[in-house]
Amino acid sequence: MxxxxxxxxxxxxxxxxxxxxRRGFWRPRTxxxxxxxxxxxxxxxxxxxxxxxxxxxxxxxxxxxxxxxxxxxxxxxxxxxxxxxxxxxxxxxxxxxxxxxxxxxxxxxxPTMTVATILDEPMRIAGELSTRDRQDRVRELAELVGLTADQLDRYPYQFSGGQRQRIAIARALAPAxxxxxxxxxxxxxxxxxxxxxxxxxxxxxxxxxxxxxxxxxxxxxxxxxxxxxxxxxxxxxxxxxxxxxxxxxPSHPYTRLLLASALDADPTTSARRRERRRGLARAFADEFGAHT
Ligand SMILES: Nc1ncnc2c1ncn2[C@@H]1O[C@H](COP(=O)(O)OP(=O)(O)OP(=O)(O)O)[C@@H](O)[C@H]1O
Ligand SMILES: [Mg+2]
The missing domain is CATH 3.40.50.300 (P-loop containing nucleotide triphosphate hydrolases)
Incomplete structure (x- = not known):
């Protein structure tokens, strides 16, 4: 190991x-x-x-x-x-x-900040870098997550969901x-x-x-x-x-159930697999008293 x-x-x-x-003043806290x-x-x-x-x-x-x-x-x-x-x-x-x-x-x-400002803000607040160094770092971060230089002047609403998540990732990475x-x-x-x-x-x-x-x-x-x-x-x-x-x-029955459910979501999954999942779910419910 x-x-x-x-x-x-x-x-x-x-x-x-x-x-x-609490469901009533006199009831004990749970x-x-x-x-x-x-x-x-x-x-x-x-x-x-x-x-x-x-x-x-x-x-x-x-x-x-x-x-x-x-x-x-x-x-x-x-x-x-x-x-x-x-x-x-x-x-x-x-x-x-x-x-x-x-x-x-x-x-x-x-929503009121451009991407450049969003990426700069944590570094500006930390106050460790000069304005010039921060500008370089903002460009570096944008490049790291695949945003172009002209996208830095845009606002969050001008991006797709995936691009916004790239911006959030870049911001998280700003303080290294x-x-x-x-x-x-x-x-x-x-x-x-x-x-x-x-x-x-x-x-x-x-x-x-x-x-x-x-x-x-x-x-x-x-x-x-x-x-x-x-x-x-x-x-x-x-x-x-x-x-x-x-x-x-997997060693735990719940992990086996998760894995079987993942296969279940696949449209090509056979009826036999689905049946196996139902069996696993029943066995799991019996053992852990869970409702699945
Ligand atoms: N601030 C809170 N006050 C009271 N109960 C809370 C609070 N935060 C979480 N819980 C409860 O704690 C349990 C765990 O919640 P948590 O959000 O960590 O689950 P999760 O695994 O992230 O779920 P999901 O996949 O839906 O995001 C839940 O039963 C939830 O209702
Ligand atoms: Mg959660």
């Missing part, structure tokens, strides 16, 4: 619970456990794929990794150092080192982060555009050595880009390993 290469960020035994809305005993390591230059059904806790874990989600228990370490977001100096370094891209770039790109958390970055895009964005992410990783935490519903998409895959089910990581191993020899 290869140990993970040079651990960059690790999440250790994290628990997160949310208070449920809690929903969103993450339970979650541990995960992301190696330098690596992509860890995170899959699981809706509500399994993927975005909550993403927020933990980004330092945006209070935890009831557990730690986050960056290069072995515990991340303490009560200290301004560590917070500044951490906010630079870990960046995010979300599903809907339209919601996160300021060590890790980018990508929460369903291609889920809203057409399949052909999805693969372009994924190829782009792979090329960027090859040139910059950045790590990714890549979240998606679709195991096929995740398999393509990930070195390792973690499978979440009801707030727990139920399986984690090398991408091929998780996909070819």
């Amino acid at each position: 290869n140990p993970p290469v040079d651990p960059l960020l690790s999440v250790e035994d994290v628990h997160v619970r949310f208070a449920r809305r 809690w929903h456990t969103a993450l339970s005993e979650v541990s995960l390591t992301i190696g330098a230059g690596q992509t860890v794929g995170l899959v699981g059904e809706s509500g399994s806790g993927k975005s909550t874990l993403a927020r933990v990794v980004l330092g945006l989600q209070p935890r009831d228990q557990g730690q986050v370490r960056l290069r072995g150092e515990e991340v303490d977001l009560t200290r301004p100096d560590t917070t500044r370094a951490f906010r630079r080192a870990v960046q995010a891209v979300f599903q809907d770039p339209y919601g996160s790109l300021n 982060p060590d890790l980018v958390v990508l929460d369903e970055p291609v889920s809203a895009l057409d399949v052909s555009i999805q693969s372009q964005v994924i190829d782009l992410l792979e090329r960027i990783q090859a040139t910059t050595g950045v790590s990714y935490l890549f979240i998606a519903h679709d195991l096929a998409v995740v398999r393509h880009i990930s070195h390792r895959i973690a499978v979440m089910y009801r707030g727990r990581i139920v399986e984690e390993g090398k991408a091929d191993q998780v996909c070819d020899e």
